[in-house]
Amino acid sequence: MNFSEFSFWWVLLLFAIPYFTVRYVAKSLNLWRGVFDAVGLAVMSLFLFVNASKSSFAIFMCEIIFNYIMVWLMLRQEKWQAKLIATVVVVIDIAILAYFKYLNFFVEDVLGLVVPGLAETWQSKSIPGMGSIPPGLSFYTFQMVGFVVDSYTSRKKQPIAALDYVNFVSFFPQVVAGPIERRADLFPQIENFRFKLTFDNFESGFRWLSLGLFMKFVLADNISPYIKLDQVDNPWLVWFFAFLFTLQIYFDFGGYSFIAVGLGKFVGVKLTLNFLAPYTSQSINEFWRRWHVTLSTWFRDYVFLPLMGKNMKYAPFYLFITFTLSGFWHGAAWNFILWGAYHGLLLLVLRYAGRPFYKFLGQQKFLMPQFISWALTFGSVILGCLFFMETNTGRLMQKLLVLITPWNYSLSNLGEALTFFNENGAAALVFTLFLSIGLLLMEQIGVWRQGETDYDLLVSPWMSRVLLVLTILFAANTPSPFIYFEF
Amino acid sequence: MNSIDTIQGWLVNQIAKQLGIKAETIKVTEPLTRYGLDSIDSVTIVGDMEDWLGAELPSTLLWDYPTIEKAAKYLVDEAGVSPAETATAEPVAVTSKPKEEATQGKGWGGLWNKISGS
16 A cells, blocks of 8 residues: 555545444444454455555456465365466466566567567557556565465365455555565464454554654655766766665665554554664675565575475575566566676675685674674665666666776765755755664664564654654655555 | 573584584574575575484574574474484584673774674
8 A cells, every 4th residue: 555645544544433433333232243343354455455556456356366266276175186276376376467567578678689679569559457567466466376375385274264365465554565474474363353452552553653654754755856866977976876775765665564564553463574674784694684574585485495495406596596586576677687686696605705704804803893794785785776776777887887987986076976965955865864874773773682673762662752753844745656666 | 401402502513514614603692694694504404404303394494583592492492393312412612602702802893792792
């Protein structure tokens, strides 16, 4: 759901106020049945989804019906029949995703490379579904695929109620942009769903909501206008804008994920934390355990581990392939494939060249070895973000060339970079960066404290109230679109 | 030595061997990625551990329980795994409490370690 849009909150209230009023009255008259909670959640989720995107909702409904029937059949079969059904469902789900998300890219950018004029011919045809990608398709497809596989491998084969399945795949805080929930984590909470409207849940939900709103509306949205993609000549500025984007993408998607966690908690559902203070990482391995956790674990469980099986011989190759595919999941464009491949390559470099380096650092020949590891990791992530932010492949190559040319790092270019923004713009940016660094520092302290989560300080009672006040005071006037909605 | 200590000792040795680092430098409470453990190592170590314990373990064990302490506790307390009498780990210099000098360097590095609690 688009938490930036007023209509989301409006529709939510428009449904929630009469629904919970009726629920309260009916409960006091002893007329309310538990199943009405599950029905209410399903109606609320579907109502919000149709409000968010009618086209995506239509595809979603077809997929829900198809997946539910097939899983229902699968659970009644044994051995190869069950495996066959699972395979068919996964192939069809991925084929639907591929049609809406990758067909254009495949024809225009892959086949178009070898067949001259194909891209133009293709663009002139009006093929249904070839416009923008239906919002949430990548996320709910992955959740449905995961459910099929987990149901197939599960030892318990008892039937699943249709209403429970609808609530599992359409739960409104996370259906459009995750967290991509797994059967073992979410289904037990959703099965025979009952609203748990307690003060503790409300308080806990409010704290996560407050953190998410602050990250999105104050930090991400105030950083966004300063990022200039067309700057290609000055390496200082290229680095700086990549740095700003690195902050923006985390605050944007992290903010979204925490709002989802908060909304989940309001109704008594615990969603998975999609981010675990990723910018505190001291290696790329660690970064990928902290960044977009539910997508990383999805690829680990359904791509990397099955590819590898017991054969460790080609494990490095499979790791590289998994990361490249993960990049491709983000978007049907070369820059996302390059971004995934870059991270896969970094992991391999770290595996084969990084260990001697770690040993070297471990001998304490450097001051602050952990700081060096952190700085190298963060620098690598920033460079990766350059691939991610730049969908124009030609311009991306230009920027990379500028970055690797030593004499571009001249003092005159530095001077130009320092005077790039006017005084007012610079002051607002410095203030936003000050808040951003403050937040990242509190995450780092959270990691050191080893509490329940790395965000313990940021979701403490007093801090969540401070963050809410800061959001009211400094929220950007014009919210920028959620970056991950494009995927 | 109880089951948790035995498993911790085995993991410390195995991780030290896999990563080519000294066992004394490994803290059981530190996330394993801090020592450079990657996805391939995680799966390899769990495979070796299955052979050692003679039990089927989840491949994702070291993701779900990212420190030696957490993994060992899970295996003993939740999965009900206990190392056989004969399957004792090689002795290690450090299990739950690493030597102070292993983590406390000199100068700024040492200060950073103190600040970060590593």
